[in-house]
Amino acid sequence: MAPSPVSSAFRTTYDRLKRRGERQYALMRALRRGRRLRALEDRSRQIAPADILVFTTLRNERPRLPYFLDYYRRMGVGHFLMVDNDSQDGSADYLALQPDVSVWRTSDSYKASRFGMDWINDLLRRYGSGHWCLTVDPDEFLIYPHHDTRPLRALTDWLDASGARSFPAMLLDTYPRGPIEHAICAEGQDPLDLANWFDPANYTIRKNSYYGNLWIQGGPRARCFFADSPKNSPALNKIPLVKWHWRQAYVSSTHTLLPRGLNMVYAQDGGEMASGCLLHAKFLSSLTQKSAEELDRRQHYAGSKEYRAYHARLGESSSLWCEESRQFTDWRQLVDMGLISPGNWA
Amino acid sequence: MSAAEVQLGVVLLCHDRLDLAARMARIWAEGGAPVVVHVDARVAACDHEAMVQALKDQPLVQFSPRRACNWGRFDLVQATQEASRQLLDQQPAVSHVYLASGSCLPLRPVAELTDYLRCHPGRDHIESVAVEDALWAMGGLNEERFTRYFPFDWRHQRWRFDRFLDLQRWLGIQRRLPAGLVPHLGSQWWCLTRHTLDAILSDPDRAAHDRFFRLAWIPDEGYFQTLARKHSPEIESRSLTLARFDLKGKPYLLYDDHRQLLEASGAFVARKVWPGATGLMDHFPKASAAGTSGRHPDPRGIDQLFAQAAERRARGRPGLRSQGRFPNKGSENQRTAAPYALFQGFDAVIPGFEDWLAGQLDADVHGHLFHPDRAEFAGRPDVGPGALSSNPTLRDYHPEAFLASLIRSGSRMQVFQHGPGDDPGPNWFIAGDANARLSVLTGAWVVPLFRAALPLVEVRRTAALLQRAEIEQTAILTSPSTRAQVQTWDLADFVARPEAILAEALGQVDPVISRSQRPLPPIPDLSGLGDFLQRLRNAGLRPALTGSFPPTDASTEEGPTP
Incomplete structure (x- = not known):
């Protein structure tokens, strides 16, 4: 039976107020935790009004950094704002030497800062307003339709012209053909040279009507690590590219934003809206070591369930590759598979 | 000049x-x-x-x-x-x-x-x-552009713009064009x-x-x-x-x-x-290539590109659910990407039916995709088309997505076996999908029980479960919201004219192939089934979906021998 109009109006108002409370709470946390960030090198004054900004939290990612920075520089990113969470491998020093990077350092708990989102929300609030902001990890590489011929600015200009304020890009886990521990990525090397296989069509999508976002799961992690508890498999939906306003906040990683309208990046009338993906080059030899380390720290989501699962599986030499895996060629392939879409962007 | x-x-x-x-x-x-x-x-x-x-x-x-x-x-x-x-x-x-x-x-x-x-x-x-022939963009304001007053700015005074227009419509205000002008x-x-x-x-x-x-x-x-x-x-x-x-x-x-x-x-x-x-x-x-400097504009190529984008934004690809497309009920433009077929009960009656079918059709013929133990992909790999796992827990986590993904990733038609013993999760989804072609042989689940050497108590219990499942399934398939093409026969009908029914079932999947000659699969002897059904009846269960099998004479009264 349909709920009465009065109770559903009450529900709607209640939810709206609750979401506002959550958003304000997230902003407050950001304000508090953000104060504990220590600027190691603050070049934020170089940021030009129209620059596209990248925001990143990292820990011990030194070998990945040169390629990561180059990838997004080539795409046309103007400035990087990065939080180094107590790296021991010289990541922070390397970043401090880069001409277009501002870097902050903290030794606070990753978990207690809601997996780094408090720090990022604070930087977004301080520097992001009015800019298109891309929040990615060092192992995430944005792919969008036409990215080989059109810079990121073309996309953000088009989003501006279409009145869109956010752009979705789901995580697409990539992995090598052989065992993960044999895929050793040298510094400066494109990790996608090694990990360039992905699962084409085993994703599930549900809608979260409270936040209005889609909840996507599946891929090799669900297939190999979470087959018997699919509910726990990691969320793959992300909205990493957002035209920022200081009132906005990420409430759970880059999966969910508030206000709710920012999450409505999909068409419900049967059409397709433009979307991209983040190629997630996580499954390389470095993961084996990292999962052991992260398991010790217990700093990850849901009691580090994910890392425990990797550790269990990756302890024995293991490969995510299967006969039905596809090798990544270009964005058109992803469009054909329906994983991303150019939407109305011809 | x-x-x-x-x-x-x-x-x-x-x-x-x-x-x-x-x-x-x-x-x-x-x-x-x-x-x-x-x-x-x-x-x-x-x-x-x-x-x-x-x-x-x-x-x-x-x-x-x-x-x-x-x-x-x-x-x-x-x-x-x-x-x-x-x-x-x-x-x-x-x-x-x-x-x-x-x-x-x-x-x-x-x-x-x-x-x-x-x-x-x-x-x-x-x-x-x-104007009367133009279907211009912008929310249907065609003729009214010339017949109403628009003193407010659409971008900066939208509310007043809309209200003032409503007011004029209500009052029936009509402007008159200056003499000699026809609005274009x-x-x-x-x-x-x-x-x-x-x-x-x-x-x-x-x-x-x-x-x-x-x-x-x-x-x-x-x-x-x-x-x-x-x-x-x-x-x-x-x-x-x-x-x-x-x-x-x-x-x-x-x-x-x-x-x-x-x-x-x-x-x-x-x-x-x-x-x-x-x-x-x-x-x-x-500059145009030599000799073509006088060519006339012909923008068909680029027009096609824009038309495709508009179509994609307006209607999307059928059967696709993605991060940019999550249609509301009723806006789906097909639940799945292509026609597919289900055969229910045939494999229970005809041993080796799946292999025989694979030889008949230009299609990927799977076993029971929704089998409780595993998704039986053709050839029984652990990972099927689209990297879908055969793990039943993962499949049942979202059976509709499982089926829609499989159909989207196959290059050929997807065909699979189904039955009352399978996970009922996707049944509503399939019944409401115009791409589904179902050939259902009701009561066929009796045959494996009839052949199995099981104590009558257990047979009776299993039969009751399967029968109840199939009755529920039949109710779904006959509900008014069903859009799938469904053909249903009962077991008795099939025993009476197996060739004709197989031809009809295949004809629904592939109209061309149904006319060609092909060897029939071996259809096993089902004599004694009537007696078996009578014994079920005697045990208190009323088989409702098999059609009528008269109890056989005394010569076969002993029923199937283990």
């Missing part, structure tokens, strides 16, 4: 990115066309000054007095009128005036355009469609002859025209289009500027990767160029 007299002049309207506009003005002027530039008064003075300085070396470029232009208002028409007047007065040699904007890119040299105009020197190139609409980018433009600008009734259009809606798409009908001796109702709009009325932008399509289009001018498309701006204008 003699052919030698054709001389092109350009009115260039600019409201942002003046660096780009200066570049366009230079292209026109260097091609020999005098240009009058109008710069929106809201552009910063320093930007304007920079443009003036950048074009100082171009004697053919003049600037008209600046005026603030609001989108959709009469200001834009006034700016065009003033700039046109200035061009006609200062450049007496100009025989044709082209209206362009700062983001209109000339694709072919000015000389080719001039040659094209020279073919029909008296012709006006202006898209002009009678069309692209705002045109090319008019001096004769027509001059006649429009010096029309004795111009004050009345302007007064009327001042309160019309988006007059820049109506003023010249309507008045050209009054004054032009010859109208070619097609804009020489390639400009395309999406379903929301936003212009499609042009990027470097459109270069080949633009070149092939043969259009003289295209818009709207993305300001960062330096590749396009460096490449164009481009």
Whole structure:
């Protein structure tokens, strides 16, 4: 039976107020935790009004950094704002030497800062307003339709012209053909040279009507690590590219934003809206070591369930590759598979 | 008018990115066309000054007095009128005036355009469609553009704009067009002859025209289009500027990767160029290949590209659920991407049915995809098409997505076995899907029980479960919301005429194949089944779906031997 109009109006108002409370709470946390960030090198004054900004939290990612920075520089990113969470491998020093990077350092708990989102929300609030902001990890590489011929600015200009304020890009886990521990990525090397296989069509999508976002799961992690508890498999939906306003906040990683309208990046009338993906080059030899380390720290989501699962599986030499895996060629392939879409962007 | 007299002049309207506009003005002027530039008064003075300085070396470029232009208002028409007047007065040699904007890119040299105009020197190139026939964009405001008053700005005073329109509709207010005018609409980018433009600008009734259009809606798409009908001796109702709009009325932008399509289009001018498309701006204008400089515009290629994008945005790909497409109920445009088929019960009666079927059809024939123990993909791999796992927990986590993904990733038709013992999760989804072709043999689950050597108590219990499941399933398939193609037979019917029923079932999947000859699968002997059913009845269960099997005579009374 349909709920009465009065109770559903009450529900709607209640939810709206609750979401506002959550958003304000997230902003407050950001304000508090953000104060504990220590600027190691603050070049934020170089940021030009129209620059596209990248925001990143990292820990011990030194070998990945040169390629990561180059990838997004080539795409046309103007400035990087990065939080180094107590790296021991010289990541922070390397970043401090880069001409277009501002870097902050903290030794606070990753978990207690809601997996780094408090720090990022604070930087977004301080520097992001009015800019298109891309929040990615060092192992995430944005792919969008036409990215080989059109810079990121073309996309953000088009989003501006279409009145869109956010752009979705789901995580697409990539992995090598052989065992993960044999895929050793040298510094400066494109990790996608090694990990360039992905699962084409085993994703599930549900809608979260409270936040209005889609909840996507599946891929090799669900297939190999979470087959018997699919509910726990990691969320793959992300909205990493957002035209920022200081009132906005990420409430759970880059999966969910508030206000709710920012999450409505999909068409419900049967059409397709433009979307991209983040190629997630996580499954390389470095993961084996990292999962052991992260398991010790217990700093990850849901009691580090994910890392425990990797550790269990990756302890024995293991490969995510299967006969039905596809090798990544270009964005058109992803469009054909329906994983991303150019939407109305011809 | 003699052919030698054709001389092109350009009115260039600019409201942002003046660096780009200066570049366009230079292209026109260097091609020999005098240009009058109008710069929106809201552009910063320093930007304007920079443009003036950048074009100082171009004697053919003049600037008209600046005026603030609001989108959709009469200001834009006034700016065009003033700039046109200035061009006609200062450049007496100009025989044709082209209206362009700062983001209109000339694709072919000015000389080719001039040659094209020279073919029909008296012709006006202006898209002009009678309002009653035009289906223009922008939320259905077609005729009303001319019959209501629009004193409010649509962008900045939207609420008042809408309410005032509602009020006029309620009051039934109808404006009357000035005498002699028939309302026409069309692209705002045109090319008019001096004769027509001059006649429009010096029309004795111009004050009345302007007064009327001042309160019309988006007059820049109506003023010249309507008045050209009054004054032009010859109208070619097609804009020489390639400009395309999406379903929301936003212009499609042009990027470097459109270069080949633009070149092939043969259009003289295209818009709207993305300001960062330096590749396009460096490449164009481009002279046509030798011998083709007289070709006519034919923008089919690029039109197709835009039409595809519009279609994708409006309807999407059938059966696709993705991060950008999550249709509400009723907007799905098919739940799945392609037709697929289910065979229920056949494999229970005919041993080896799956393999036999695979030999008959040009299709991927799977086993029980929704078997409780595993998804039985063809060949029984652990990971099936699309990297779908055969793990039942993962599959049952979202059976609809599992099925839709499988159908989307297969290059051939997908066919699978189904039965009351399988996971019922996707049953509603399948029944409501017009792509599903179901061939159902009810009561067939009895046959494996009949052949199995199990104690009667257990047989009875299993039979009860399967029968209840199949009754529920049948109820779903016969519900009014069912859109699948369903053919149902009962077991007794099948035993009576197996060939005919198999032919009908296959005919539903592949109409071509049903007419061809093929060897039938071996159909096992089911004598004694009637007796078996009677024993079930005697045990208190009433088999309801098998059809009628009379209890056999005493000679087979012992039933199946283990």
